[in-house]
Amino acid sequence: MNWDDIATKGRILIVDDAMENVQILHQALQDEHDVLFAMNGEKALHIAQYQQPDLILLDAMMPGLDGYAVCAALRAARMTRDIPIIFVTALKTPEDETRALDAGAADFISKPVNAAVVRARVRTQLTVKRQSDALRELTLTDGLTGVANRRAFDERLQGEWRRCARAQMPISLIMVDIDQFKHFNDHYGHQAGDACLQQAGAAMRRAAMRPQDVVARYGGEEFAILLPQEDLAGAETVARKVLDEIAALKIAHERSSICPFITVSMGVASITPHGQVEPATLVKNADSLLYRAKAAGRNRYLTDGD
Missing domain, CATH: 3.40.50.2300 (Response regulator)
Structure with a gap:
């Protein structure tokens, strides 16, 4: 260079x-x-x-x-x-x-x-x-998927939270988990698992395309999509796009009890920051909705309004 x-x-x-x-x-x-x-x-x-x-x-x-x-x-x-x-x-x-x-x-x-x-x-x-x-x-990028890493996500969440608080604008978060990914890894091997994570990360970036949007690998097979200055309706639109993009990959998953292809579950939360609420509240809400989506059958998203 x-x-x-x-x-x-x-x-x-x-x-x-x-x-x-x-x-x-x-x-x-x-x-x-x-x-x-x-x-x-x-x-x-x-x-x-x-x-x-x-x-x-x-x-x-x-x-x-x-x-x-x-x-x-x-x-x-x-x-x-x-x-x-x-x-x-x-x-x-x-x-x-x-x-x-x-x-x-x-x-x-x-x-x-x-x-x-x-x-x-x-x-x-x-x-x-x-x-x-x-x-x-380099220090803020996940080496496998090329999306932001957990450190980058935490930094951006803090910064965007303060910015949205000053402007009294909403901030939304989608927590994403690849369904039954352990079964996928056990059946197809870790190389196939790595390729799946890479394709899933790219699919999420296609769904969240605004310059301020952040797609991050949160840990293992879990991703986070941070949507500053986006309300719940806008975040739902992104979540639907994620479902469509993941479905379009058609990555075979013979060990899935949900679908013959890779699917994801998501929790979608939104809040307008103010002095009484911390950024961790947004993460907690989205994470709780994610686990409710998994309990409801996976391959779906749930929102604050569900």
Whole structure:
């Protein structure tokens, strides 16, 4: 993999209270990158949280929240703490540079800026970030199925829960279990079992296709589908698609007492987060519904309304 190639395009946020400085940096970067800008610290924090830039070019001296305060706020928030920050400032002393680096900046450029230097420093930081993102992705992906792993699910559940709580939007969860999978493994062998899990994971990803949806291997033959900003009716639609996608695989299961092919059971729960409820409640509700679906005959889903 050529890291220089993947670093040539990024989303860059320029933060400076002087439009002239914004225009200079925009001119230097617009041919290679998507460029956003903010002219105060508060706006910068909002854009960073909701548009997730790959890199931030941050002025140190601004009215209101200065660059150091913005940098500290970015580093304190889970959603923005890994975004690299380059201070671009008229400050020039070694003490100023040390203060910026101590605050969490990845680099420091003094004004007036040289366009070629800015482009080179931006490419370097984007390369480092892409490498870091790729390594992190490996730690959050289930090695067998390619879907998210349990750690990734737990992290996303916490983050999406907070986001939905702030927006007072629902969040839904589907817990999925492959029916009588132990019998399948015992009869066909573990290689066939692994292939079945891979195909099932891919089928669930086809059913939950929005960018914010998360399909995760929760453990063994159990999967979780997290649906942020989706109500119960929308989650039911996804559950029906999962049944259809799994059925379309037509993976033979001679030892099943339900169907000659692989099937799944699901529990579908939805909630609008508020201060009195924890994310574990959503998982518990979906898990309880899953076991009720299994007890009711499997190859089906049950919801909060059933």
